[in-house]
Amino acid sequence: xxxxxxxxxxxxLSWAGGTLRHVDLLLIVAQPQAKSLMTAARTIRxxxxxxxPRLGLVGSRSERPGDEEVLSAFAVAHDLDLLAVIPRDxxxxxxxxxxxxxxxxxxxxxxxxxxxxxxxxIQGIA
Numbered sequence: 001x002x003x004x005x006x007x008x009x010x011x012x013l014s015w016a017g018g019t020l021r022h023v024d025l026l027l028i029v030a031q032p033q034a035k036s037l038m039t040a041a042r043t044i045r046x047x048x049x050x051x052x053p054r055l056g057l058v059g060s061r062s063e064r065p066g067d068e069e070v071l072s073a074f075a076v077a078h079d080l081d082l083l084a085v086i087p088r089d090x091x092x093x094x095x096x097x098x099x100x101x102x103x104x105x106x107x108x109x110x111x112x113x114x115x116x117x118x119x120x121x122i123q124g125i126a
Contacts, residue, residue, distance in 0.1 A: 020050065020052065021051070024054060025053075026052050026054070027058050028040050028044060029058045030058070030059065030060065032068075037070075056081050058083055058118065063087065068085050083118055084114055084117060084118035086118070089111035092111050094106070
């Protein structure tokens with residue numbers, strides 16, 4: 001299994017580059033805000049044009065009541081599974097400020113637990 005964290009942008013899904021053309025599962029990470037969901041919708045369209053067989057949605061920086069429902073509705077509307085919702089977590093911000101890994105600084109953080117559950121879920125479908 002290879003996990004790649006691509007920089008923001010859709011170049012990896014273009015017909016010219018198509019870096020992601022041969023992946024088995026593409027995780028589309030989106031925040032529960034309109035701009036992020038619009039970008040996710042474009043990503044979904046390009047991924048399907050490339051023929052990527054499985055797509056999954058991962059919600060990121062969820063912090064307000066109703067965020068999970070927004071992400072869930074988006075997933076349903078785009079025929080995706082919502083694989084995880086990662087909460088906004090001050091432990092991530094603190095680790096980033098130190099240039100450290102949140103796993104090393106705060107292994108019990110809520111975001112770490114959510115990402116661990118996501119990893120387990122991915123292994124179950126990979």
